[in-house]
Amino acid sequence: MSKRLITVVLTLAVLAGALGSLPTPATAQDDCDFADSIYIGVIAPLTGDIPKVGQSTVEAAEMAVDEINADCGLEIDGDNYKVEIIVEDNESKAESSVAVATRLIVEEDVLAIIGPQSSKQAVPTGQVANDRETPMISPWSTNPNTTLDRPWVFRVAFLDPFQGPVMANFVKAEFDAKTAAVLYDVASDYPKGLAENFRDAAEEAGIEIVAFESFTTGDTDFSSQLTNIIDANPDVLFTPQYYNEVPLIVQQARELGFENPIVGSDSWGTPDLLDLCGDACNGLFFSTHYAPDIATEVGQRFIQAYEERYGAKPDDVAALTYDAFQLLFTAIENAQSLDKADVRDALASIELFEGVTGIMSFDEQGDPIKCAVIIQIKDGKFTYYDSACPAGFPPEDMGG
Amino acid sequence: MEFFVQQFLNGLQLGSLYALIALGYTMVYGVLLLINFAHGDIFMVGAFLGVFGSMVLGLPFVPTLILSMVLTGLLGVGIERVAYKPLRHASRLSAVITALGVGLLLENGMLALTGADPRSYPADFIQTKVYNLGGVSISNVKIIIIVLAFALFMGLYTIVQRTKWGMAMRAISYDKFAVPLMGVSQDQIISLTFLLGTGLAAAGGILWGVAFPVLNPYMGLRVGWKAFIAAVVGGIGDIRGAAAGGLLLGFIEIFVPAYGKSIGISSTWRDPIAFGLLLIILVVRPTGLFGVARRQKV
Numbered sequence: 291m292s293k294r295l296i297t298v299v300l301t302l303a304v305l306a307g308a309l310g311s312l313p314t315p316a317t318a319q320d321d322c323d324f325a326d327s328i329y330i331g332v333i334a335p336l337t338g339d340i341p342k343v344g345q346s347t348v349e350a351a352e353m354a355v356d357e358i359n360a361d362c363g364l365e366i367d368g369d370n371y372k373v374e375i376i377v378e379d380n381e382s383k384a385e386s387s388v389a390v391a392t393r394l395i396v397e398e399d400v401l402a403i404i405g406p407q408s409s410k411q412a413v414p415t416g417q418v419a420n421d422r423e424t425p426m427i428s429p430w431s432t433n434p435n436t437t438l439d440r441p442w443v444f445r446v447a448f449l450d451p452f453q454g455p456v457m458a459n460f461v462k463a464e465f466d467a468k469t470a471a472v473l474y475d476v477a478s479d480y481p482k483g484l485a486e487n488f489r490d491a492a493e494e495a496g497i498e499i500v501a502f503e504s505f506t507t508g509d510t511d512f513s514s515q516l517t518n519i520i521d522a523n524p525d526v527l528f529t530p531q532y533y534n535e536v537p538l539i540v541q542q543a544r545e546l547g548f549e550n551p552i553v554g555s556d557s558w559g560t561p562d563l564l565d566l567c568g569d570a571c572n573g574l575f576f577s578t579h580y581a582p583d584i585a586t587e588v589g590q591r592f593i594q595a596y597e598e599r600y601g602a603k604p605d606d607v608a609a610l611t612y613d614a615f616q617l618l619f620t621a622i623e624n625a626q627s628l629d630k631a632d633v634r635d636a637l638a639s640i641e642l643f644e645g646v647t648g649i650m651s652f653d654e655q656g657d658p659i660k661c662a663v664i665i666q667i668k669d670g671k672f673t674y675y676d677s678a679c680p681a682g683f684p685p686e687d688m689g690g
Numbered sequence: 691m692e693f694f695v696q697q698f699l700n701g702l703q704l705g706s707l708y709a710l711i712a713l714g715y716t717m718v719y720g721v722l723l724l725i726n727f728a729h730g731d732i733f734m735v736g737a738f739l740g741v742f743g744s745m746v747l748g749l750p751f752v753p754t755l756i757l758s759m760v761l762t763g764l765l766g767v768g769i770e771r772v773a774y775k776p777l778r779h780a781s782r783l784s785a786v787i788t789a790l791g792v793g794l795l796l797e798n799g800m801l802a803l804t805g806a807d808p809r810s811y812p813a814d815f816i817q818t819k820v821y822n823l824g825g826v827s828i829s830n831v832k833i834i835i836i837v838l839a840f841a842l843f844m845g846l847y848t849i850v851q852r853t854k855w856g857m858a859m860r861a862i863s864y865d866k867f868a869v870p871l872m873g874v875s876q877d878q879i880i881s882l883t884f885l886l887g888t889g890l891a892a893a894g895g896i897l898w899g900v901a902f903p904v905l906n907p908y909m910g911l912r913v914g915w916k917a918f919i920a921a922v923v924g925g926i927g928d929i930r931g932a933a934a935g936g937l938l939l940g941f942i943e944i945f946v947p948a949y950g951k952s953i954g955i956s957s958t959w960r961d962p963i964a965f966g967l968l969l970i971i972l973v974v975r976p977t978g979l980f981g982v983a984r985r986q987k988v
Contacts, residue, residue, distance in 0.1 A: 504958050506961065534904050538902055
């Protein structure tokens with residue numbers, strides 16, 4: 291009996307060993323002489339509420355890494371290093387995200403972490419990365435707290451205190467809005483922060499907030515809050531929610547007789563929104579990081595390569611994740627070192643980096659200074675409508 | 691006034707959906723004294739079978755509803771045979787834990803089968819039409835949900851109160867040792883209970899999916915918990931109680947955000963107030979609204 295048990299255990303061990311040592315497919319270039327590997331952790335919501343975001347993250351990450359390895363990896367002091375990613379699923383939960391970040395840093399000893407995407411996970415995970423002095427770049431998180439007073443944490447997305455005013459100014463200019471309502475998830479960092487930023491910016495722009503209604507994550511029935519909002523009769527409704535909630539909010543608002551514009555934020559920009567929402571979302575506007583139809587040369591190259599590889603247009607998550615990898619690669623090569631502190635310093639000093647999502651520099655908090663675009667949903671597609679940049683950015687001679 | 695009527699209709703829709711799901715909990719508990727924690731996930735399977743019927747087979751609404759109710763009903767009977775029947779004489783704790791396990795199996799099985807991307811029904815499944823009656827907006831979806839839920843409840847109530855099968859069900863609930871002695875097959879009645887209870891959950895799932903068209907494998911968790919609470923508040927074991935509990939929960943969830951604001955309570959307080967009120971009801975009437983105390987036979 292015990293002999294059989296040992297056989298089984300041994301067989302499993304051998305199997306596991308064999309599987310573990312399988313060469314990673316496709317990427318390794320025969321004519322490159324790699325001195326060693328650099329490990330980068332990727333934290334993505336592969337399951338949970340927003341799996342599409344996770345999928346885009348991994349696709350962009352694999353593409354960025356395959357490209358750099360095909361180019362013989364990163365060169366540091368004359369040696370070539372192969373880049374390898376370790377992907378962890380955070381199930382779209384804050385606690386899982388903290389756990390996998392700790393594991394990546396302590397057990398896998400990664401040089402840096404790309405992710406997590408949503409602020410709900412990025413805010414607490416940033417604390418872990420900062421405490422353990424590991425550079426972290428969140429591609430998609432827009433809540434200020436992700437990077438605030440955390441020298442080790444960076445991001446690629448613009449901030450909600452920037453995005454809020456962009457939308458407030460937009461609804462004033464576009465719809466001549468005098469009153470507005472907000473519906474947001476009070477239990478999630480991103481919508482809550484952005485809702486407050488929008489409220490403050492709108493009031494500053496002379497728009498009266500007539501209803502400020504909330505719900506909690508996982509709710510599907512918004513009829514009570516929407517009836518309150520309709521009762522207050524706002525010119526426009528702002529709802530900074532994710533692509534799995536926006537269709538419900540828009541459809542229920544229309545069913546309850548709300549006919550004014552509904553606008554949103556970058557969390558709308560996942561193509562699944564178009565399928566789930568159908569005609570109800572046609573004509574609506576939201577602000578986001580990039581629009582494929584006005585991409586620069588760098589952007590076009592990325593979009594083309596991504597479409598060839600995955601057969602679909604990259605969404606904003608993919609574009610930002612790809613940019614995060616390029617920023618990290620640039621920093622490592624600038625630092626000429628595999629020391630985490632050197633990489634951090636190199637990241638902080640990157641200036642006017644030209645990425646897929648535009649030109650950006652980091653400020654002292656590790657936040658990028660960059661432009662936002664306004665997208666309109668038109669005939670079942672995300673279509674570029676307008677741009678909004680911080681004052682005096684980018685500098686004239688960049689021509690961007 | 692329009693505001694009140696509008697919110698009342700909102701509450702009626704949400705409450706009807708909770709009630710449909712709560713019925714399944716209460717029926718199984720009534721007959722087996724088992725809290726079927728897999729019920730929320732069975733509800734999810736019902737909703738997904740609706741996606742299968744409408745998207746893959748291209749069926750319209752009514753055939754999809756019937757197909758999903760029948761298949762989910764059979765799934766419920768199957769689950770009872772495989773997972774609960776062998777444990778009928780084991781401790782009740784074992785059966786409850788098994789139910790939790792079945793729920794996890796359904797959830798993760800569906801996740802593995804269909805992936806994590808949210809689903810919805812095709813646009814022409816039910817073409818939404820909105821009617822405006824004196825300032826109150828009502829959609830055809832709301833009418834269908836409320837009417838269908840009421841009809842299904844009345845159908846179930848008739849079966850339980852007026853037919854021999856229903857009488858046998860009530861009899862087993864009353865005394866499960868004496869009934870088999872009268873020549874009534876306990877197994878058949880239990881199967882029938884599961885068939886009806888899970889069939890209603892499937893109907894609830896499809897109507898839920900029509901009202902809230904973003905379906906994912908975890909959708910049954912929260913809804914299941916809420917429906918269970920509704921069943922307990924109504925008096926678990928009594929189907930009128932499940933209906934009343936479901937409607938009550940629906941109305942509270944709608945009316946707290948609707949009127950809380952005017953007395954300075956934000957919509958964030960909805961759940962604490964809703965479940966606080968339900969707790970008070972249970973403190974005052976521990977057996978729920980319609981429940982009667984069972985005397986433990988020794």
